Amino acid sequence: MTLTQNRITDLFATKSERLLNVYFTAGFPYLDDTMTVLRGLQAAxxxxxxxxxxxxxxxxxxETIQHSNERALDNGMSLKTLFSQLADCRSATSGEPVTVPILLMGYINPxxxxxxxxFCKKCQEVGVDGVxxxxxxxxxxxxxxxxxxREYGILNVHLITPQTAESRIRLIDEESDGFIYMVSSASITGSVKGVSDSMRTYFERINAMNLRNPRLIGFGINNHETFDMASQYANGAIVGSAFIRHLAEKGTSAESIRAFVETIRA
Amino acid sequence: MIYDTNLLIGHIRERSLPPLQTIISIVVVGELEAFSLKADWGAQKIDFMRYLIDRYPIGDIEFDIIPVYAQLDAFSQGKLKTAPLNYSARNMGKNDLWIAATALYLDMELHTTDNDFDRTGGPASPNVRIALSKALIIMQTTLEPQTSFEVTNKGFYGHFGGAFIPEMLYPNVEELRQNYLSIIADPAFQAEFWQLLEDYVGRPTPLFLAKRLSAKLGATIYLKREDLCHTGAHKINNTIGQILVAQRLGKKRIVAETGAGQHGVATATVCALMGLECIVYMGSIDMERQKPNVDRMRMLGATVVPATSGSQTLKDATNEAMRHWINNPVDTHYIIGSVVGPHPYPDMVARFQSVISGEVRKQLFAKTGSSNPDYVVACVGGGSNAAGAFYHYLNEPSVRLVAAEAAGQGVTSGHSAATTALGKPGVLHGSRTILMQTEDGQVIEPYSISAGLDYPGIGPLHAHLFESGRGDFYAITDDEALEAGFELSKLEGIIPALESAHALAALAKMNLQPDDVVVVCLSGRGDKDLSTYSKFL
Structure with missing residues (x-):
C-alpha cells in the first residue's frame, strides 16, 4: 500500500541519511511535559x-523506559490525556506549530x-503519522x-531483529510503509552497550537485501559513536533510554534537549 | 485406533498398511504370530507381518488396564453389580476382552470385523459388544474432533488466545509452534515422558473417595490427588514435558517465572534431573513471602533472580522472564508454568496437564462403571490444573466444568483476583484473554491469600469456557478457602494447598444433589501454606 500524504513518507522522500528519531514517554517526568519535550525536540x-x-x-x-512508564502512569497519563495534550499541536493557535513527524509507541492492550x-481516528485528528x-x-x-x-492514513511500523528470517523480512518489507525499525540485537531497550561484530554482520546482511523501505536502527543507540555507526548501515537511528535518562537528570528545558541532540549528532 | 487381529490379517494378505495412528495390542501380536504358525505362512508373509508390527506402537498390557479388563469381563457375564446386563450373558474370548480393555484404557476406537464384537446388540443378540458399545460411546465422544474447545492453528480458543508477542520473541515462539506437536507425538518422547511421570513424579496419582466430606456435603466427592506428585503439586507434569521438549530443541538453558515458587521448584527440579542451567525469576516481594521455596530452588541448583520492577510479584516475574528470553533467543527455552502466554504455550501446557483427566476417566470407570462424573471442580489462577482436569471432558456436555477463582477479600473489596468477575477482554502476556485492568487498559495488580491464584488474567481456554458458558465460575474469598482447607484436614486427614482449598470451597455453593458424582482436583499439598494456616489455628 502507498499512502498519498504522510509526514513520515514525505520525510524519507527528501532525506535519507543520518535521520534521528528520539523517543520519550508521554507524561514524563511530569504529566504536562509532553508538549514541552515534543517542542524541545523539534527545536533541536x-x-x-x-x-x-x-x-x-x-x-x-x-528498566529505564519501564520506570518512565510507571512514573507517567502515576502522573495520571492515559491515551485520552495524551490525545488532549496533542490536540492543537499541528495548528498555530497555541504557539509554534509542530511539523515534525510523530509516531506513537506502546503496547496493544491500552x-x-x-x-x-x-484510536486511529484520534491519531488522524491530532496529526500523529504512525504507530x-x-x-x-x-x-x-x-x-x-x-x-x-489505512482508512485513517496511519502507518504501522514493524520491527525486525537479528533472528528474523529472510522470508519474514521480505513480507514485512512488502507490508510496511514509512520505515522498518531494525532492532540492533537480541535485546530489550536500553540493555546493550557498544556495537559488536555480529551486529555489523547483521546490518550488512540486511543492507544486501535491498529492501524497498528505509530503515532506522534502534535499541542500544545511546551516543555519538553508536548513532554514527547505525547511520553507516541504515538511514538513521532511534534513541530512547539514553534520552529518558537525560530528561530525568538534566530536565526538559529546550537547552537541555538541544544539548542532548547535539551530543548524539555531534 | 486399535486394530483387531482379523483386520491386520487382511492387511498382511494384501501387503497394505493400516492407518498411521493405529496402535497394535500386544495380545494381537501374539494372535498374529500364532495364526502365522497355524496357517503355515511363507517367509515373505511373515516378514511383512513383522515389518508391520515393527512399524506401529505396541499397546502393552499395563497394570492400569487390569481393572478395565476385570470390569469388562464381569460385565460381559452379567455379573457387574454397578452395571447389570440387560441381555443374557455369554462368555467371550479372553483375548478379545484384553484387546477391548486396551482400547478402552487408551481411549481409542476398536476396529474389528469379529462378529463377537460387531453385533451391536439387541434383545436377540446378547453380546459382549453391548459392554463394548457402551464403552465405545464413551470413547467416541472423546475422539470426536474438539471443534469448539480445541485450539486453532493460529492459537485461538473462540475469541481468545493468539500470540501477541514482540518481533524479538517471534522466532523462539515460532520454533516452538512448528515443532511442539511433532515432538510430543514422537513415540520416543512419549515413552520417556510417561516413564518419568510414572517413576519420577509418582503417577498415576490416586482418585480418592472422600467419604466423610461426601457425607457432609450430601454427594459423592472424589479427590484427584495431585498433591501426591513429586514436589507437591501438579506443576511438575508440565515441567517434565517441557524440559523434554527443550532438550529436543537443543536448548541449553531454562528460564521460568514463579509466583508462590511451586512452578519454580518444579522447574528447578527437572533442570537438576536433566542437568540444564536454570534461571527462575520471582518477584522480590514473593521471595520474602515464600522463602522456603527460594531455598528449595537454590538447593536444586537454580539461580533465583528477584524481579524488582512494577509490583514485584508474579506478573513482573513473568515480564522479566520474557525479557530474559528476548535477550537470549537462541539457546534458552522458557518454561511457562500455566496455560497462559502466547500460542502454543496454553495448548502445550494443557496437553501435558491432561494426564490428570486422562487418569480420572479410567479411575472413575474402574470405581463406578462410568468415566464421567457430574462435575469436575478445580481452582483457576492461570488455570493449568483446571485445564488438565477439564481436558478430556471438554466435549462431554453432561460433565459440568467448575472453576474456582480467588475473590481475595471479596469481589468488590478492591483486593481480589476474581478475573472473570472483574476483568474484561484484553491482551496479557502474549494472549488475548480476560484480564483485570483499568478503563485505560493498564493491568491491575491482583490480590489473593493464595500466591498461586494471585494473577490478573486467566488462560485463554478458560476465558473461552467462561464466555461460551461451558464452565461455571465461582469466586471464593480468602475466608471461605481457609475454612475449606481446615475442613478437609479434619475430615479426611489431608492438608490442601490454599489454591486447592478454593476448589473445595466451591462445593458448598454448587447446590449438589445426593446422586451427584464430583471430582475435585486437589492440585497441591498445603505444607507450603502452613505459615498462613497457622495464623488461624
Missing amino acids: GVDLVEIGMPYSDPVADG VIQFGIEN ILPDLPLDLFLDEYAPIF
Whole structure:
C-alpha cells in the first residue's frame, strides 16, 4: 500500500541519511511535559519523534523506559490525556506549530481498550503519522487492523531483529510503509552497550537485501559513536533510554534537549 | 485406533498398511504370530507381518488396564453389580476382552470385523459388544474432533488466545509452534515422558473417595490427588514435558517465572534431573513471602533472580522472564508454568496437564462403571490444573466444568483476583484473554491469600469456557478457602494447598444433589501454606 500524504513518507522522500528519531514517554517526568519535550525536540532539529504511550507491563522495554512508564502512569497519563495534550499541536493557535513527524509507541492492550478505530481516528485528528505496537503481531495486524489504519492514513511500523528470517523480512518489507525499525540485537531497550561484530554482520546482511523501505536502527543507540555507526548501515537511528535518562537528570528545558541532540549528532 | 487381529490379517494378505495412528495390542501380536504358525505362512508373509508390527506402537498390557479388563469381563457375564446386563450373558474370548480393555484404557476406537464384537446388540443378540458399545460411546465422544474447545492453528480458543508477542520473541515462539506437536507425538518422547511421570513424579496419582466430606456435603466427592506428585503439586507434569521438549530443541538453558515458587521448584527440579542451567525469576516481594521455596530452588541448583520492577510479584516475574528470553533467543527455552502466554504455550501446557483427566476417566470407570462424573471442580489462577482436569471432558456436555477463582477479600473489596468477575477482554502476556485492568487498559495488580491464584488474567481456554458458558465460575474469598482447607484436614486427614482449598470451597455453593458424582482436583499439598494456616489455628 502507498499512502498519498504522510509526514513520515514525505520525510524519507527528501532525506535519507543520518535521520534521528528520539523517543520519550508521554507524561514524563511530569504529566504536562509532553508538549514541552515534543517542542524541545523539534527545536533541536530531530527528524522524527516517537512518543511512548505508557503501559503497566512493557515487556520489550528495559528498566529505564519501564520506570518512565510507571512514573507517567502515576502522573495520571492515559491515551485520552495524551490525545488532549496533542490536540492543537499541528495548528498555530497555541504557539509554534509542530511539523515534525510523530509516531506513537506502546503496547496493544491500552489501544484495544481505547478502541482500534477510535484510536486511529484520534491519531488522524491530532496529526500523529504512525504507530509502533511491538506486541501487535504482523499476521493479526494484517487480518484485522490494516484496513482501519489505512482508512485513517496511519502507518504501522514493524520491527525486525537479528533472528528474523529472510522470508519474514521480505513480507514485512512488502507490508510496511514509512520505515522498518531494525532492532540492533537480541535485546530489550536500553540493555546493550557498544556495537559488536555480529551486529555489523547483521546490518550488512540486511543492507544486501535491498529492501524497498528505509530503515532506522534502534535499541542500544545511546551516543555519538553508536548513532554514527547505525547511520553507516541504515538511514538513521532511534534513541530512547539514553534520552529518558537525560530528561530525568538534566530536565526538559529546550537547552537541555538541544544539548542532548547535539551530543548524539555531534 | 486399535486394530483387531482379523483386520491386520487382511492387511498382511494384501501387503497394505493400516492407518498411521493405529496402535497394535500386544495380545494381537501374539494372535498374529500364532495364526502365522497355524496357517503355515511363507517367509515373505511373515516378514511383512513383522515389518508391520515393527512399524506401529505396541499397546502393552499395563497394570492400569487390569481393572478395565476385570470390569469388562464381569460385565460381559452379567455379573457387574454397578452395571447389570440387560441381555443374557455369554462368555467371550479372553483375548478379545484384553484387546477391548486396551482400547478402552487408551481411549481409542476398536476396529474389528469379529462378529463377537460387531453385533451391536439387541434383545436377540446378547453380546459382549453391548459392554463394548457402551464403552465405545464413551470413547467416541472423546475422539470426536474438539471443534469448539480445541485450539486453532493460529492459537485461538473462540475469541481468545493468539500470540501477541514482540518481533524479538517471534522466532523462539515460532520454533516452538512448528515443532511442539511433532515432538510430543514422537513415540520416543512419549515413552520417556510417561516413564518419568510414572517413576519420577509418582503417577498415576490416586482418585480418592472422600467419604466423610461426601457425607457432609450430601454427594459423592472424589479427590484427584495431585498433591501426591513429586514436589507437591501438579506443576511438575508440565515441567517434565517441557524440559523434554527443550532438550529436543537443543536448548541449553531454562528460564521460568514463579509466583508462590511451586512452578519454580518444579522447574528447578527437572533442570537438576536433566542437568540444564536454570534461571527462575520471582518477584522480590514473593521471595520474602515464600522463602522456603527460594531455598528449595537454590538447593536444586537454580539461580533465583528477584524481579524488582512494577509490583514485584508474579506478573513482573513473568515480564522479566520474557525479557530474559528476548535477550537470549537462541539457546534458552522458557518454561511457562500455566496455560497462559502466547500460542502454543496454553495448548502445550494443557496437553501435558491432561494426564490428570486422562487418569480420572479410567479411575472413575474402574470405581463406578462410568468415566464421567457430574462435575469436575478445580481452582483457576492461570488455570493449568483446571485445564488438565477439564481436558478430556471438554466435549462431554453432561460433565459440568467448575472453576474456582480467588475473590481475595471479596469481589468488590478492591483486593481480589476474581478475573472473570472483574476483568474484561484484553491482551496479557502474549494472549488475548480476560484480564483485570483499568478503563485505560493498564493491568491491575491482583490480590489473593493464595500466591498461586494471585494473577490478573486467566488462560485463554478458560476465558473461552467462561464466555461460551461451558464452565461455571465461582469466586471464593480468602475466608471461605481457609475454612475449606481446615475442613478437609479434619475430615479426611489431608492438608490442601490454599489454591486447592478454593476448589473445595466451591462445593458448598454448587447446590449438589445426593446422586451427584464430583471430582475435585486437589492440585497441591498445603505444607507450603502452613505459615498462613497457622495464623488461624
